[in-house]
Amino acid sequence: MKMLDKLEKRLGILAVPNVVMTLIVAQLIIYAGMLTGRLEFEGLLLVPKAVFAGEWWRLLSFLITPPFVPATAFQAIFLAFFWYILWMMSQNLEAQWGTFRLNVFLLTCIVLAIAGAFIGQLISPAATLYVAPRFLYYSLFLAFATLNPNIQFLMMFVIPVKVKWLAWIIVGFGFFAVLALPSLGHRIAFLAPYLAYLLFFKGMLQQSLETRQRRAKFEGERKERAHTALHTCEECGASDQSAPERDFRYKSVGKDMICLCNICRERQ
Incomplete structure (x- = not known):
C-alpha cells in the first residue's frame, strides 16, 4: 500500500x-x-x-x-x-x-x-x-x-x-x-x-484469486493436451491416443505432409 x-x-x-x-x-x-x-x-x-x-x-x-x-x-x-x-x-x-x-x-x-x-x-x-x-x-x-x-x-x-x-x-x-x-x-x-x-x-486476496484462476486454467489446458492426439492417420483415422501401439510417421505428398500409421503404410 x-x-x-x-x-x-x-x-x-x-x-x-x-x-x-x-x-x-x-x-x-x-x-x-x-x-x-x-x-x-x-x-x-x-x-x-x-x-x-x-x-x-x-x-x-x-x-x-x-x-x-x-x-x-x-x-x-x-x-x-x-x-x-x-x-x-x-x-x-x-x-x-x-x-x-x-x-x-x-x-x-x-x-x-x-x-x-x-x-x-x-x-x-x-x-x-x-x-x-x-x-x-x-x-x-x-x-x-x-x-x-x-x-x-x-x-x-x-x-x-x-x-x-x-x-x-x-x-x-x-x-x-x-x-x-x-x-x-x-x-x-x-x-x-x-x-x-x-x-x-x-x-493480496485478489492476487491469490488470480493465481488460482491461472493455475486452474493451466491444469485444464494440460489435461486437454494430454487427451488430444498428436498424430492421426490420414487413412484409417487411428491416433496415438486411440492406438498407442502403432507407429506414426509422416510423408510428403505434393506440397503437404500427411501422417500414416504403420499398418496403413504396409498396405500401400
Missing part, C-alpha cells in the same frame, strides 16, 4: 512498538479492578446509547475490557493462554509488517468499530447495541492466518490444525452469527471493523 508507505515516512515516529502487549497489560489491570469489585464489565463496553447519555469514556474503555471475566481457575488459565496467543500473533505481524503498519491496522479496526456501532444504533434505534473488543482479536487472527496460513496450532493440545483452516471455521461461524443477529443495526456494528481486514488484504 503506497499510501501507508508515505504515511510511515511522515508519521512513523508516532508508532507505538509492542502495542498489543500494552493493551494486554491494560486489560490485566482492568481485570484486577473487576476482581476487587471496583469496576464492572458492562460499565466499560461501548454502548452508543450510554455515550449519548454522557458516558463518553466508553469510547476508549471498551478497548481495555478483558475478553471475558473468568469464574474459575481453569478459565483464568485459559485467559492467560489467550493473552499469550494474542501477543505471539501480534509479534509475528509486527515483524512482518513493521510497527507503524500494525498500529494503523489496529487503529482502522477501532475507528470502523466505533463508527459501525453508532451507525448501527441510528439505523436500529429501538435496539441497544454494545461493542466488546473481540473484533480486535479476530481481526488480528485473520491477518495472522492470511500471512502464515500453514502454521499449525494444537487443538486441545493434541490435534495439529493449520491456522488457515481455523480461520475458515471462524469465518463460517461469523457468517451464521450475522444471520442470527436481530436487526440490520446489529449486523452493521458486527461487520464494520472487519472492513479493515479487507482494506489491508484486498490486493
